[in-house]
Amino acid sequence: MRTTRWQRWSGLLFIAPWLITFLWFTLGPFVASIFLSFTNYRFIGLPEWVGADNYVRLFTDDAKFIRSIINTLYYTAVHVPGIMVMAFFVAILLNQKVKGQPIYRTAFYLPSVTAGVATAYLWILLLQPNGLVNQFLGLVGIDGPNWLTSSTWAMPALILMSFWGLGTTMIIYLAALQGIPQHLYEAASVDGAGVIRKMWHVTVPMMTPAIFLTAVLQIIGSWQVFTQALIVTNGGPRDSTLFILLHLYRTGFEYFQMGYASAIAWVLFVIILVFTVLQFGIARRWVYYEGASER
Amino acid sequence: MTARTVDSGLPSAALASGGRTIRSRRVQALQLLLRAVYYLILIGGSVMYAIPFFWMIRASLMSIDMFYEVPQPLFPDPPAWNNYTDVWQVGPVLWWITNSTIVSFIGVTVGTFISALVAFGFARLRFPGNRALFLLVISTMMLPQHVTIIPQVILFRELNWLDTLLPLIVPLLGGAPFYIFLLRQFFLTLPLELDEAAAIDGASRMRVFWTIVMPLSKPAIATVAVFSFISHWNDFFFPLIVLQSSERLTLAVGMRWLQAGQYEAQRLHLQMAIALIAVAPVVILFFLAQKHFIRGIALTGIKG
Numbered sequence: 193m194r195t196t197r198w199q200r201w202s203g204l205l206f207i208a209p210w211l212i213t214f215l216w217f218t219l220g221p222f223v224a225s226i227f228l229s230f231t232n233y234r235f236i237g238l239p240e241w242v243g244a245d246n247y248v249r250l251f252t253d254d255a256k257f258i259r260s261i262i263n264t265l266y267y268t269a270v271h272v273p274g275i276m277v278m279a280f281f282v283a284i285l286l287n288q289k290v291k292g293q294p295i296y297r298t299a300f301y302l303p304s305v306t307a308g309v310a311t312a313y314l315w316i317l318l319l320q321p322n323g324l325v326n327q328f329l330g331l332v333g334i335d336g337p338n339w340l341t342s343s344t345w346a347m348p349a350l351i352l353m354s355f356w357g358l359g360t361t362m363i364i365y366l367a368a369l370q371g372i373p374q375h376l377y378e379a380a381s382v383d384g385a386g387v388i389r390k391m392w393h394v395t396v397p398m399m400t401p402a403i404f405l406t407a408v409l410q411i412i413g414s415w416q417v418f419t420q421a422l423i424v425t426n427g428g429p430r431d432s433t434l435f436i437l438l439h440l441y442r443t444g445f446e447y448f449q450m451g452y453a454s455a456i457a458w459v460l461f462v463i464i465l466v467f468t469v470l471q472f473g474i475a476r477r478w479v480y481y482e483g484a485s486e487r
Numbered sequence: 488m489t490a491r492t493v494d495s496g497l498p499s500a501a502l503a504s505g506g507r508t509i510r511s512r513r514v515q516a517l518q519l520l521l522r523a524v525y526y527l528i529l530i531g532g533s534v535m536y537a538i539p540f541f542w543m544i545r546a547s548l549m550s551i552d553m554f555y556e557v558p559q560p561l562f563p564d565p566p567a568w569n570n571y572t573d574v575w576q577v578g579p580v581l582w583w584i585t586n587s588t589i590v591s592f593i594g595v596t597v598g599t600f601i602s603a604l605v606a607f608g609f610a611r612l613r614f615p616g617n618r619a620l621f622l623l624v625i626s627t628m629m630l631p632q633h634v635t636i637i638p639q640v641i642l643f644r645e646l647n648w649l650d651t652l653l654p655l656i657v658p659l660l661g662g663a664p665f666y667i668f669l670l671r672q673f674f675l676t677l678p679l680e681l682d683e684a685a686a687i688d689g690a691s692r693m694r695v696f697w698t699i700v701m702p703l704s705k706p707a708i709a710t711v712a713v714f715s716f717i718s719h720w721n722d723f724f725f726p727l728i729v730l731q732s733s734e735r736l737t738l739a740v741g742m743r744w745l746q747a748g749q750y751e752a753q754r755l756h757l758q759m760a761i762a763l764i765a766v767a768p769v770v771i772l773f774f775l776a777q778k779h780f781i782r783g784i785a786l787t788g789i790k791g
Contacts, residue, residue, distance in 0.1 A: 200615065202692065206608025207620060209601050213661025218627055221638035228637060235641075285529050298777070299533035302540070306769050308721035309739045310762035313746070314543050317759070322559070324542055328535075356536065416631060419723050423743065437724075440633060445728055450637050461634045468629070 229454035239451060246455035257456065259431050260439040266347060267435070268414040271354050276406060279358040280399075283365035297366075304359030312423035315353045316340070319424070325352070343432035346425050350433055353420060361406045368402035369395070400479045408471050415464050436460050543766070547571075547759040554755055570760040577757050579734040583741035584764070587720060590655045590737060594719040599712045602662035603704070606670035607696045611682055621671070628664040636728065643729060654729040655722075655737075666711045673707040674700060710779045717769055738765050 204211075229246055231239035250257050282300055286293060303311065318324045319339040326336030339349035372395065380390045396403075418437045421427060427434040427442075440460065444453030546554075548566040553559060574580060608614075609621050643654045677700060685695045701708065723739045730736050736744055742761055745754070 200613075203608050203612030203614030203617065206612060206692070206696075207605045210605040210624070210661045210664075210667060211620070213658050214623070214627065217639060217642075217658045217661075218630070218635055221635035221642065222630070224638035224641075225634055282532065285525070285532070288525070290526075290529065294777075296529055296533045298773075299537045302770065302773060303536060305717055305773055306721075306766045308765070309723055309742045310765040311539075313742065313758055313762045314539055314546075317546055317755070318539060318542060322557075324538065356539065412629075412631075416633070423746065437633060441724075441728075444637055445640075450641070454637050457633050457637065461631060464631060 225454045225457060228451050229458050231451040232449075233451040233454075235448040235450050242451070246452050247459070249452070250455055250459060256431060256434060256439055257436075260434045260436040263347065263432065263434055264415060264417070264436045267351060267354075267417060268411060270348075270351050271414055272407065272410045274351065275355055275358050275361055275410060276403065278355055279361035279406070280365055280403075282358065282362050283369055284395075286362075286366055287369045297363075300362055301359035304357040307357050307419075309419060309423055311356075312420050315349075315356075315420070316424055319349050319353075325349075340425060341429055343429045346429060346433045350417075350420055350424065353424070361410065364402050364406055365399065368399050372398045397480050401481060404471070404475050404479045408468060411467050411471070412464055415460060415467070543759060543763055546756065547763045549756050549759075551754070551756050567756065570756050574757045574760045574764070577754060577761075578741060578745055579736075580738075580741065580761065580764075582734040583736050583738040586652060586736065587738040590652060590722075590726075591716050591719040593656050594659050595712050595716045598659040598663060599666065599708060599715055601660060602666035602711065603670050603701065603708060604696065605662045606667045606674055607700055609667070610671045610674035611679070611695075611700070612692065624664045624667055628668055632725065636725070640728060649729055650731045650735055652735070655726055663715070666715065669711060670704070670707055673704055677703055706779070709776065713772065713776045713779045716772060720765075720769060 228239060230241060230243060232242045232245075233239035286297055286300070290296070320326075321336075321338045325339070329336040337345040339345045376394045376398070377390055380394050385393065416437055417435045418441070421433050421435045421438045422441070425433040427438050436456070437460070440453050440456045443449050443456060545561075545563060547570055548568070549560075549563040550567040550570075553563055553567075609617060609624070639654070640649070643649050646653075648654050648657075681699050681703075682695050685699055686692075690698070721739060722737070723743075726737045726740045727743060730740055733741075733744060738761075742758070742765065745758060745761065
């Protein structure tokens with residue numbers, strides 16, 4: 193046997209690759225970005241300390257920033273509950289004994305794997321005045337708007353597009369549904385519970401961990417919407433789909449105001465952090481963990 | 488994941504086969520109706536979700552003139568197969584595919600291997616600071632990319648890495664926090680006696696990792712590899728920022744480059760052909776490895 197000291201420390205060798213890249217590409221930049229957010233760095237020259245000026249400017253003298261926050265809030269407020277309800281509904285539908293279940297599951301799930309520039313391209317086409325979406329609406333007698341050129345309808349268009357990607361959420365729910373012990377339903381039946389009461393008193397409570405998880409993930413995701421905002425609407429028309437991350441991108445990498453963009457990054461980071469911590473705080477009141485004491 | 492009847496919703500016809508009274512016939516009819524509505528919603532919904540893909544194929548086979556016909560032809564006749572040969576002329580598409588392939592390949596192979604190695608260290612080995620460092624892994628998992636991106640870009644400039652694939656590749660050599668986390672959780676489920684027995688036989692830790700833990704973890708490794716491929720292939724924000732020259736781009740950024748060009752309206756059909764080329768590997772992989780996707784999601788979602 194080798195020396196004990198070697199044994200004690202050799203484990204670190206296994207995690208060394210992560211540790212090195214972490215220090216180099218994550219921790220270093222993380223600290224640097226706090227510093228940069230208090231400077232006027234512009235990618236050339238040296239950063240100059242400006243104190244809290246960037247933060248003051250963000251909230252007092254940057255209409256686009258305020259607009260981007262409002263836009264992102266709007267998106268979050270509709271997208272998150274919308275996608276959760278729809279995914280829940282689809283998961284319930286798929287969790288029945290039904291012929292061809294894998295086919296339906298694939299149809300609902302596939303769009304969430306292909307998400308990216310390619311499907312954003314596709315949606316530009318679908319959202320044209322004579323595109324598929326409006327043809328569909330035409331079938332039920334609705335005269336669809338010109339989604340992408342209207343500052344009223346561009347955001348709903350992106351939200352509509354987001355519902356196409358309910359797959360991941362739906363699969364999480366489906367897995368959770370299949371993990372509910374059958375005997376709970378049987379016990380409820382014995383007690384005379386009908387379909388709706390079983391749903392409300394058995395299914396929903398047992399699903400709360402999954403509902404909580406997807407709520408956290410979806411809210412974090414909403415604050416980081418970027419690809420569709422750049423490709424489909426490019427922030428427009430008239431900044432109606434200017435998301436906060438798109439604003440950061442333009443400020444930092446098109447106008448090269450990197451000190452200022454770092455301040456945006458930090459505000460965004462704090463917003464995400466606050467939302468997540470809040471959710472974990474509230475979670476204790478409504479999320480049911482079976483055998484929670486073991487955790 | 489198999490379909491299972493759950494006693495929560497729709498009545499199955501089998502249950503209602505007993506009675507012959509009028510009342511039970513009514514119940515039967517109602518159940519049949521419910522069943523029909525159920526299938527209608529399910530099939531209708533699936534079709535709605537699948538149609539955009541067919542629309543993509545259709546548009547990629549339309550000539551540019553067909554886009555302006557009123558009404559647009561439902562099926563492009565004749566199909567403009569030449570879109571798929573013309574598409575290579577609009578930009579260095581072959582380079583984009585090559586670059587995306589390089590990054591995705593290294594991410595899937597080296598990235599997954601190192602994530603597993605690090606996860607093994609966290610799950611099976613004792614060293615000072617193991618717990619604290621693992622907490623750090625979890626926190627970086629939740630750290631949004633945009634917080635670090637600006638200093639990273641400055642760092643890459645100092646290293647002369649901007650406009651090369653290095654910023655996409657080198658950070659991979661440390662593994663990815665999310666996959667480290669997933670694999671560690673999986674490794675923890677394997678009995679520790681295996682390692683101890685091998686150690687008594689004189690096997691080194693590296694040997695234990697490679698000949699015992701890795702083979703037993705094939706399903707988890709496969710899941711991570713599949714997810715890693717998809718995320719690298721679809722990655723957009725980061726490569727968009729570090730890459731610039733047209734022939735250095737990845738496929739996703741290349742598509743943006745095409746769109747930002749001046750002839751946008753004139754080549755919708757070619758854009759759709761490229762989009763289809765970009766989506767194809769993901770769709771094919773999905774069908775080949777469907778169970779890994781489903782399990783992976785369940786793993787991340789429920790066990791996490």
